[in-house]
Amino acid sequence: MIEYRKDYFSDARTDGLTEVGVTRQRSDVLGHVTGKTQYYADRHFAGLLHLKMVRSPHHHARIKSIDVSRALKVPGVVRVLTAKDVPQNIYTILCLIQVEPNDEPVLAFDKVRFKGEQIVAVLAESEQAALAGVAKVKVVYEELPAVFDVEEALKPGAPLVNEYHGRNWFTYEGHHCRRVRFGNVDEGFAAADHVIEEMYQSSPIEHAPTETTGCIVVPDQNERYTCYSNTQALYFTLDNSALILNSPFHKLRLVGGTVGGGFGGKVDVITEPIAFLAAMLTRRPVKYEYSRAEEMQVSSPRAAERIYIKDGVAKDGRILARQVRLYVDAGAYSRHSPYGTTKAAAHMPGPYTIPNVWVDCHCVYTNRTPSSAMRGFGVTIGDFALEVQMDKLARLIGMDPMEFRILNAYRDGDMKAHQKEVDGAALVECVQAASDLANWPIAGRYRAMSSQKREG
Amino acid sequence: MSVTLLAARQARAVPALQAKGGIVVAGGTLAVADLNHGQGPGTLIIVDGLGLGRIEIKGRKVILGAMVTMAQIAHDRRLKFLHPVSQSIGGPAVRAMATIGGNLFAPAPYGDMAVALLALDAEVALHDGKALRKLPLENFLKQRGKYEKSLVVSVSFAMPEANSFRYVKAVRRKPVSASLVTIAAVLPRKAGKVKDARIAFGAMGPCALRARKSERALEGKALDASAIKEAADLAADGTAPADDAYATGWYRRQIAPIHLQRLLGA
Amino acid sequence: MTKVPVQFTLNGREQNEFVDSGSTLLAALRDKLGLYGTKAGCHQGTCGACTVIIDGSPQLSCLTLAERCAGKSVTTLEGLTGNGALHPLQQAFMEGFAAQCGFCTPGMILAAKSLLDRNPSPSRDDVIDAISGNICRCTGYDPIINAILTAAEQLRGARKSA
Numbered sequence: 057m058i059e060y061r062k063d064y065f066s067d068a069r070t071d072g073l074t075e076v077g078v079t080r081q082r083s084d085v086l087g088h089v090t091g092k093t094q095y096y097a098d099r100h101f102a103g104l105l106h107l108k109m110v111r112s113p114h115h116h117a118r119i120k121s122i123d124v125s126r127a128l129k130v131p132g133v134v135r136v137l138t139a140k141d142v143p144q145n146i147y148t149i150l151c152l153i154q155v156e157p158n159d160e161p162v163l164a165f166d167k168v169r170f171k172g173e174q175i176v177a178v179l180a181e182s183e184q185a186a187l188a189g190v191a192k193v194k195v196v197y198e199e200l201p202a203v204f205d206v207e208e209a210l211k212p213g214a215p216l217v218n219e220y221h222g223r224n225w226f227t228y229e230g231h232h233c234r235r236v237r238f239g240n241v242d243e244g245f246a247a248a249d250h251v252i253e254e255m256y257q258s259s260p261i262e263h264a265p266t267e268t269t270g271c272i273v274v275p276d277q278n279e280r281y282t283c284y285s286n287t288q289a290l291y292f293t294l295d296n297s298a299l300i301l302n303s304p305f306h307k308l309r310l311v312g313g314t315v316g317g318g319f320g321g322k323v324d325v326i327t328e329p330i331a332f333l334a335a336m337l338t339r340r341p342v343k344y345e346y347s348r349a350e351e352m353q354v355s356s357p358r359a360a361e362r363i364y365i366k367d368g369v370a371k372d373g374r375i376l377a378r379q380v381r382l383y384v385d386a387g388a389y390s391r392h393s394p395y396g397t398t399k400a401a402a403h404m405p406g407p408y409t410i411p412n413v414w415v416d417c418h419c420v421y422t423n424r425t426p427s428s429a430m431r432g433f434g435v436t437i438g439d440f441a442l443e444v445q446m447d448k449l450a451r452l453i454g455m456d457p458m459e460f461r462i463l464n465a466y467r468d469g470d471m472k473a474h475q476k477e478v479d480g481a482a483l484v485e486c487v488q489a490a491s492d493l494a495n496w497p498i499a500g501r502y503r504a505m506s507s508q509k510r511e512g
Numbered sequence: 513m514s515v516t517l518l519a520a521r522q523a524r525a526v527p528a529l530q531a532k533g534g535i536v537v538a539g540g541t542l543a544v545a546d547l548n549h550g551q552g553p554g555t556l557i558i559v560d561g562l563g564l565g566r567i568e569i570k571g572r573k574v575i576l577g578a579m580v581t582m583a584q585i586a587h588d589r590r591l592k593f594l595h596p597v598s599q600s601i602g603g604p605a606v607r608a609m610a611t612i613g614g615n616l617f618a619p620a621p622y623g624d625m626a627v628a629l630l631a632l633d634a635e636v637a638l639h640d641g642k643a644l645r646k647l648p649l650e651n652f653l654k655q656r657g658k659y660e661k662s663l664v665v666s667v668s669f670a671m672p673e674a675n676s677f678r679y680v681k682a683v684r685r686k687p688v689s690a691s692l693v694t695i696a697a698v699l700p701r702k703a704g705k706v707k708d709a710r711i712a713f714g715a716m717g718p719c720a721l722r723a724r725k726s727e728r729a730l731e732g733k734a735l736d737a738s739a740i741k742e743a744a745d746l747a748a749d750g751t752a753p754a755d756d757a758y759a760t761g762w763y764r765r766q767i768a769p770i771h772l773q774r775l776l777g778a
Numbered sequence: 779m780t781k782v783p784v785q786f787t788l789n790g791r792e793q794n795e796f797v798d799s800g801s802t803l804l805a806a807l808r809d810k811l812g813l814y815g816t817k818a819g820c821h822q823g824t825c826g827a828c829t830v831i832i833d834g835s836p837q838l839s840c841l842t843l844a845e846r847c848a849g850k851s852v853t854t855l856e857g858l859t860g861n862g863a864l865h866p867l868q869q870a871f872m873e874g875f876a877a878q879c880g881f882c883t884p885g886m887i888l889a890a891k892s893l894l895d896r897n898p899s900p901s902r903d904d905v906i907d908a909i910s911g912n913i914c915r916c917t918g919y920d921p922i923i924n925a926i927l928t929a930a931e932q933l934r935g936a937r938k939s940a
């Protein structure tokens with residue numbers, strides 16, 4: 057049941073909404089219920105080759121040697137790809153928006169940095185033959201100590217995960233983390249009646265889309281190649297593939313379409329460059345599709361986070377200072393995590409006006425599966441931590457948690473910690489409306505408050 | 513990479529095919545999944561034509577053919593006490609395919625029907641190519657690797673006394689999911705005292721196993737709080753359940769006594 | 779790869795096919811017959827996207843050997859619109875926002891159909907059980923369950939007035 061409360065802010069906006077509040081059928085739903093919707097794999101290509109990947113069984117290891125000779129003898133195996141075959145053997149996911157360095161080889165060659173990292177692609181006439189070929193590739197490893205915990209990874213002497221960075225953290229404009237400084241937290245804590253510090257953490261979360269990640273690349277006329285993909289990031293994929301393949305952009309064509317569930321899990325451009333390369337080298341259509349197990353293990357999850365929040369609060373309910381140390385577990389490679397960590401920093405200290413704020417958000421490399429985008433990444437886990445913290449603070453000073461939030465909620469015209477003025481705030485009204493719906497009584501003083509101005 | 517299907521015409525012919533590396537595909541819910549992931553053998557043995565899909569009930573004796581599916585059990589009114597078990601396995605599509613025979617080979621945390629059959633003190637009939645042999649399910653499960661080159665023909669047991677069979681399967685996702693711990697118990701009583709209780713656990717080891725210490729703790733006692741507590745405290749004793757995607761072994765050992773306590777107290 | 783002939787009924791019509799020995803019904807439907815309405819999300823029985831109806835019961839085409847379908851009757855989503863009109867389940871899924879990305883939808887509809895074919899008046903719990911082997915990661919199960927109950931009601935109504 058959705059209820060539209062147009063009485064809120066009725067003076068600030070006109071009621072000219074023609075679509076909001078109206079039920080519309082999805083434009084593609086007829087295809088869904090009749091089975092006519094075309095997903096990337098709903099196509100037939102004569103001579104299709106199947107690509108299966110040799111993956112690291114270790115979290116962290118040096119690759120001593122790779123022997124593909126026995127794989128090539130498996131009936132049905134057509135060829136294999138190793139790092140040497142990749143023109144620019146490095147993923148470039150965010151370099152076009154200046155998030156650098158590029159730090160992830162397309163096919164691993166000297167080292168593997170997480171369990172499941174791709175090393176050799178085997179191309180065969182059937183999936184079974186490709187899997188049999190994978191089983192015959194012999195990789196000799198020298199295992200290295202691995203690190204799985206963000207704070208352990210930052211300690212001196214921790215195993216170095218990613219040599220492209222040279223240290224286990226992403227560097228933001230010369231700083232070891234993404235920082236926010238506003239007011240003076242020490243003064244805020246000194247003036248507070250209570251100071252508490254709590255720790256929150258989360259595990260990685262896999263999107264588990266019902267359709268696994270994949271693509272099919274087909275050679276066209278004139279040395280052009282068409283890629284049918286379920287990526288959520290068509291143009292990213294085009295750019296990245298062209299850079300990795302050293303190919304003019306116009307040689308590559310991407311066809312997207314209905315994605316069978318993405319949730320942010322299909323923006324990493326991992327399968328397409330390899331499938332393009334395979335199609336170029338064999339001149340045959342190639343399909344690279346994750347198995348369910350691969351989807352669960354190697355596709356990037358939402359990052360695990362650990363968050364320390366230290367708050368100073370006055371007896372009257374005002375939060376005077378908030379200090380946050382937040383660690384994002386990027387896993388072995390950046391993918392979208394440096395960006396997510398910046399989002400986390402901008403999201404602190406939550407939708408509250410606090411005069412003294414100090415935030416350090418660390419993007420940390422560990423030997424876990426690289427993490428990346430997922431619905432609200434960088435902010436969702438932070439919100440969980442912040443709101444649990446708000447309840448704890450309210451309890452600590454004996455205040456109603458709804459009223460406590462209304463009191464501290466930011467208002468139009470307030471300055472946020474990262475120096476942006478608040479505009480269009482609606483938190484006060486949301487909490488008021490939620491209280492009403494939950495039959496949660498709030499005092500008249502808080503009911504009279506508004507997002508549009510701060511009471512005197 | 514070529515795969516051949518062979519439809520067996522006689523039970524006695526199957527073990528010879530197995531000895532050559534063939535495997536029986538019954539419901540296929542595990543075997544074909546392996547095949548899809550490149551772990552299949554060259555020969556698949558189909559036993560559809562051997563008449564192993566029958567449920568026979570003679571007096572108190574129940575004989576389930578190896579190819580009887582979970583859905584068949586769920587639709588058989590005479591086996592009402594087993595419905596909670598068949599209903600706890602997969603969704604309807606899995607139940608329509610999954611067989612009794614396959615369930616005896618299912619690795620933990622699967623094998624819920626085997627847990628129930630173990631508590632029922634079932635007997636397995638299998639053909640080794642020379643003769644039809646019968647052995648207690650417990651012996652079969654303990655060495656099931658050894659019997660992979662035999663054809664399971666049927667499983668039989670005596671219908672338990674009314675209301676003496678109990679079953680619980682702890683899962684993370686309702687209504688169905690793989691087991692955290694599965695418990696089946698047959699609790700016969702004589703003059704109000706427990707006599708010859710049989711309790712079986714699933715997901716507490718590589719295959720279903722009897723909780724002998726808990727059984728002994730109940731022997732000759734009324735099913736009261738103190739006897740139940742004693743039996744429950746011994747539940748995880750000597751077990752080494754695996755860590756998997758559903759639970760850690762540690763967690764399984766923590767919850768097994770609690771679920772046993774609830775089941776016995778119900 | 780050895781080819782073997784299989785004769786079965788597909789969506790009400792006699793079908794004769796040569797399939798690769800040891801291949802699945804899912805592969806036969808998609809790769810041989812171009813019936814892409816049947817989806818694959820796991821190839822191991824866990825997602826339910828490949829659900830079809832075989833001789834009246836819901837089964838997973840990814841775990842069914844094509845050769846074992848000889849003599850059987852198979853229904854896929856394409857079989858529901860045989861006469862052009864939408865099945866009440868399709869209509870209800872469409873109107874009730876029970877399909878977001880749509881990838882689970884074919885399996886959901888067939889799992890629901892095999893329930894309604896056997897039990898025209900299912901309870902909410904019956905519906906939950908019927909789709910318990912089908913995973914939807916987008917829509918949320920409530921709209922799906924509601925759509926199935928709505929379709930059941932419509933089918934009952936249609937039967938009564940017939």
Ligand SMILES: Cc1cc2nc3c(=O)[nH]c(=O)nc-3n(C[C@H](O)[C@H](O)[C@H](O)COP(=O)(O)OP(=O)(O)OC[C@H]3O[C@@H](n4cnc5c(N)ncnc54)[C@H](O)[C@@H]3O)c2cc1C
Pocket residue numbers: 535536537538539540541542543544578579600601602603606609610611612613614615616617618621622623624625660662663664665689690691822823824825
């Ligand atoms: C999504 C999903 C959910 C599941 N949930 C559950 C669950 O909740 N509980 C549970 O217990 N199981 C579960 N299973 C596992 C499995 O479906 C069942 O254990 C089932 O009973 C296995 O039987 P099957 O006939 O499909 O075996 P198959 O896959 O056909 O065979 C499995 C093994 O047993 C051997 N075998 C089978 N029959 C015989 C025979 N007669 N003689 C000799 N060897 C034989 C085969 O050679 C093979 O090695 C689940 C499976 C899936 C895919």
Ligand code: FES
Pocket residue numbers: 817818819820821822823824825826827828829838839840841
């Ligand atoms: S593809 Fe068959 S159940 Fe997932």
Ligand code: FES
Pocket residue numbers: 266316317876877878879880881882883913914915916917
């Ligand atoms: S609609 Fe996307 S999985 Fe169900």
